[in-house]
Amino acid sequence: MRPPPEALLRRFGLRDPEWVAGTRHAQVWKVRLRSGDWGALKHYPAGHMGNEATGLLFLERAQEAGAVRVLGRSADAVLMEWLDGPSLGDLVRDQIPHTDQRLEVVDGALAEVARRAFDAAISPERLAPLAELIAPLQAVRFTAPEARAAQAMVLPLLADFSAGGGEVAALHGDLHHDNVIKTPAGLRAIDPKGLAGPPAYELANAFRHPRGCADVSARVTVIRRRAILWGEVAGCGASTQLHWAILKVLLSMLWSGEENPRERLLLRQMLKVSEDGLPD
Known part of the structure; x- marks a missing residue:
């Protein structure tokens, strides 16, 4: 699997991408943050999130209610905390x-x-x-x-x-x-x-x-x-x-x-x- 675009990594200050999963609509990598912690980068090659945009909106509103933390976003990508643990x-x-x-x-x-x-x-x-x-x-x-x-x-x-x-x-x-x-x-x-x-x-x-x-x-x-x-x-x-x-x-x-x-x-x-x- 191809790595994320370099411009995307620079935008969020990320390094060491490890591909995790993907569909034709989006790809997810585990990435190293500036702090040294791990994050999850989700990229939408079409340049927009499509019908997933409302999901991100819910996440941002539910940050204090048990949702995964959103660390950054742009029109075609979202950066979230990396979650360790079982479902x-x-x-x-x-x-x-x-x-x-x-x-x-x-x-x-x-x-x-x-x-x-x-x-x-x-x-x-x-x-x-x-x-x-x-x-x-x-x-x-x-x-x-x-x-x-x-x-x-x-x-x-x-x-x-x-x-x-x-x-x-x-x-x-x-x-x-x-x-x-x-x-x-x-x-x-x-x-x-x-x-x-x-x-x-x-x-x-x-x-x-x-x-x-x-x-x-x-x-x-x-x-x-x-x-x-x-x-x-x-x-x-x-x-x-x-x-x-x-x-x-x-x-x-x-x-x-x-x-x-x-x-x-x-x-x-x-x-x-x-x-x-x-x-x-």
Whole structure:
């Protein structure tokens, strides 16, 4: 992999770049700062951040609320602190077989990250409107029976929010176990989308995580516990929290263009929890 442009390194006073990861939209290097500490440099070759700009805006507003620290930015790059430590997802995957007990601990830690951001009352101004992202769910036609049943269940919720109903908060937008790093200085959230939407959406995607742990995440006991815990954090009640989680599974199916067996199983289990009843 090619090193970052020399002009970019000079701009931030960086050296010793080590390539970490990348996509066609952005590349990430571990770099040495002037202080001698390590940082993470993310470069956007197109010259702009595209739809990641609102994620950076959220990070900058959440600096005192548990987000990774932003050290510098320009139109085509952002420099952040380097985070040493495992993700909350790693803490679950490190235990084989996966158990509810370990998952319950990290689910609680994830809840605290969300709670800290909500308590900070971050402004949702200029963040990406969630209503625009979820609007296509009103028209899409799913083929799997559980997806169709789930869509029918959440359509009233979707229509109400799209019409301007409910609270709108600043959201990380992709807060799950693999986007929170446990560092010596505490938990740090990374890779936000930067959305403006209902608090119940913040942990909706976490019902599908951690990665590689679908067996435990699809357990009825886990889904129910998460709906109660995370609904309390969002201030919406367990039933509403679960409905937003169901909506997020459908949205993931729409974006991927695939109704895969893993997500179909999760939907079936979620529908069962909903049918059994949850606190409002």
